[in-house]
Amino acid sequence: MARIRVGLIGLSTAKTFTGRGCWTAVSHLPALLQSPEYEIVALANSSVESAKRSIAAQGLPESTKAYGSVDDLADDPDVDLIVVSVRVENHYELAKSALLKNKNVFVEWPMAANTAEVEELAALAKKNNVQTFIGAQGRASPMMQKLKEIISSNKIGRVLSSSVVACSLSRSVDVWPESLKSYLDMESGGNEFTIIFGHFLDSFVHVLGDLSHIQSIFKTGYKTVQLTGPDNNIVDPAYVKTSPDQILVQGITSSGAVASLSFRKPRYNGDEHDLRWYISGTEGEIMVTGPSTWSIVDKDAEIRIKNGDGPFEVVDFQSYRLPAAETLSPMAANVHSMYNAFAKGDTTKYATFESAANTHRILDEIKKAAYTD
Template identity: 40%
Template sequence: MTPLRIGLVGLGPISTGPFNAGEWGIQHMNAAINSPYLELVAVCNSTKESAQKSIASHGLPSTVKAYGSMGDIANDPNVDLVAVVVHLDKHYKLAKTLLQYNKDLLIEFPATPSVAQTSELAELAKSRGVKIIIGSQGRCDPAVSKLRELVDSKIIGDVVYSTFIGHTSLDASQGWLEAQSGALDLDSGISRFNIVFGHQIDAFISVLGSFSSIQTAFKTKEKTTRLLDARGNVVDPLYKITSPDIILVQGVLEQGAAASFQLRTNKCPADGVGSRWIISGTEGELIYTGGPGFFHMGTPGGKITLNKWTAEAEEIDFRSEEKEYINRVDAPGVNILRLYEAFAQGKKNAYASIEDSLETQRFLENVKQNAVWAP
């Protein structure tokens, strides 16, 4: 098949760490240059000179075009999809501009800071016949894809119960980088709640559907932390933390099952299991376990066990169909590669449309508004 030609908006010249502010575009670059189904053909930064610097710094081919405006990259006939990989506050304005040129878009998750803005982009894209996909890469993780396939096949009958117990190491007790302070601010749109819980609950919803009713609880262990600059100097000794590091959601799924989702934050899980997901049905049960890390980015040691009530438990393979080149990209970029390929190959269940993401964003607002805060 002809490779999907990607224009990338937001590519920093160097990487100082996989999660540092302003550098997420490098993960998208790594995905594009390591897949035979993808081709990075253009980079757009705030200026053409900045884009040229990034292209040169990463040793990209001379065929990769450099642009300094949305109009220039959108008017490039060799760009099939424009990926907006910049700070959340810029998503809405840039995406709205690009939609005027009838270009298909990928917008990083969350799509925008508000349900209203995401809804407006969804309506505008629909009116113009343009596709917007969202970078909630957990949906295309091979374990999530296999669980979705198994649940849909009714191999365990009708789902009656599910629980997800997750772990994240984004602990702020020993200090926090100023450049990433938004992760600790519940109203920033990029808090631990939005990014970590948001990505993971989106994967959960993609397998089992959303909740029809919920009860939620939040807790923040540390109320303040030392905010540090890039050199480790304290810039604020008592930075207030408003984003929860413990999140509990329980309720009833739209299809009738009882379900819960729990996310805790500390240095490391005591048993080495970062994620445990149980899906129990009328005819059997599925259990996924994975190592420490961010579940939606692909975690090591993932395992799916199927136990039919009429047979012995068996481990389900979910990796054998993947190509060898995918192993050249590590987390956190590997599921971005899978996301792009799912779109290129028309695997609609394996990536989120903006309508799918809007449903998740509305759910997040519901969780946030209904949360009871533990002291």
């Protein structure tokens, strides 16, 4: 079977994760290089020169083509799949250009900066009959695969309720790098709500179904933050923050279960686990614990299940991990599994534009229903 020929948009010269601009290099690049189903044949950056620098820095073959625009990349007949892994503000423009050229497209999560852009991209992909997927790698994680299996097998009976208490990323609540300031803006499309909460929500509805009858509260406990430059110098002592650091959501799942999700961002985390997720059924209960980066480092997570009066049983989910993922960093492992699922057409393990658009709609409903302060 011929390999899928990939054109990457957004590959930097970075070797390690140091912040914005590094994700493609530390996740997509190793995930693709480790996969026998894919071949990286081209790069597009802001200029041809920038693409050539990344090709050389990352040790890609000299035959790898360098482009300075998505249109030039999409015109290449040797490219089967275009991967858009840049700032969310640019997702719509780049993905649309690729779709108009009838290319298969991957876009990082969030799919676009707002739901109107998301709906347009999903409709265009459907109209042009191309294959798409989204960087919601939580669906491909062994932990979520096992949870979905447990729920589908009726091991805990009919699900009655689900309660989530989570702590978002441990980065300081009152000091922030200027290069990531869009994360502090509720309207940027890439913030605490759409990224951290959004990643979890996508996996949540993938396992338990959609949410309706939504009630929500957004609260910004730290209304200003210090912005720092590359040398940790203060460039703005009181930058106004509009994205929430406290997110409370209640609703009913499509199966009729009561659901509550509480995401907090404390100055000091008093719990050894960043995530505690209880799923209660008529015949038992599941408890999931893990780090805030659960969709990446799910090896550090744990699933326990209790049926009847017996003790909690620790459930093994590592068997879902692909052998190749064992040699990859945590940032690349589940991304590799997602690519593997796409190559096989297994939509139970990755989000298409259509299914990702559904998660974006629910995020929109939560936002519209929110009491804000």
